[in-house]
Amino acid sequence: MKSTISSKLQERCQGLCELCSTDKATSAYAVSPKNNDVIENEVALCDQCLSVIEGKEAGNHWQCLAGSIWNAEPSVLALSYRILYGLKDNEWANELLTSVDFDETVITWAVSAFQKDAVHLDSNGTELQNGDTIILTQGLNVKGANFMAPKGTIVRKIRLVPDNPEQIEGKVNEQTIVILTKFVKKSA
Numbered sequence: 001m002k003s004t005i006s007s008k009l010q011e012r013c014q015g016l017c018e019l020c021s022t023d024k025a026t027s028a029y030a031v032s033p034k035n036n037d038v039i040e041n042e043v044a045l046c047d048q049c050l051s052v053i054e055g056k057e058a059g060n061h062w063q064c065l066a067g068s069i070w071n072a073e074p075s076v077l078a079l080s081y082r083i084l085y086g087l088k089d090n091e092w093a094n095e096l097l098t099s100v101d102f103d104e105t106v107i108t109w110a111v112s113a114f115q116k117d118a119v120h121l122d123s124n125g126t127e128l129q130n131g132d133t134i135i136l137t138q139g140l141n142v143k144g145a146n147f148m149a150p151k152g153t154i155v156r157k158i159r160l161v162p163d164n165p166e167q168i169e170g171k172v173n174e175q176t177i178v179i180l181t182k183f184v185k186k187s188a
C-alpha cells in the first residue's frame with residue numbers, strides 16, 4: 001500500500017528514497033501486512049524503486065539494497081530483506097542476506113509475504129477445520145496430565161493451532177491438549 005509522505009517520514013528519510021538513497025522520495029510504502037497508520041510501518045520510496053517493487057521486475061536495480069540493509073528502521077530492513085529473499089537464487093542477493101544479522105522480528109515481518117495460510121491435514125490427507133470431530137488413530141500418552149488417551153478416542157470441536165499446521169487442540173478427559181494431526185482422522 002502506498003500513500004503520500006507525511007512530514008515526519010519526510011524528516012526521517014531526509015527527502016531521499018530509503019532503499020536506493022539516491023533519488024527523491026515520493027511515496028510512503030507500507031510494508032504488508034501492516035498499513036500506513038504509523039511511519040514505523042512505512043518506507044519512503046522513489047518512483048523507480050516503487051515501480052520495480054510493484055512490477056516485480058528485478059533487474060540489477062536491487063543492488064542498491066546493499067546500502068539499505070544497514071538502515072536503522074525495521075520497516076526499511078523488512079522491505080529490503082523481503083526483496084532480497086525473493087531474489088535469493090542470485091548469489092549476490094544471498095550474500096547480502098547473510099551479511100547482516102537481522103533481528104528475528106524483522107525476518108518474521110519480511111517473510112510473512114511468502115507464507116500461505118497453514119492447512120491442517122489429518123492422517124489421510126483430509127483438511128481439518130475448526131470445530132471438526134476427530135478420532136485418534138493411535139493411543140496418546142498425554143504428557144503432564146498423567147493419562148493415556150486410547151486409540152479410537154473421539155475428540156469434538158477441535159481448534160487448529162494457527163501457526164503450526166501439524167498441531168490441533170482438543171479436549172480429552174476435560175483437559176485441552178495438543179494433538180499432532182498425523183495421529184488423527186476426521187470423523188465423518
Ligand SMILES: [Zn+2]
Nearest residue numbers: 017020046049
Ligand atoms: Zn529508490
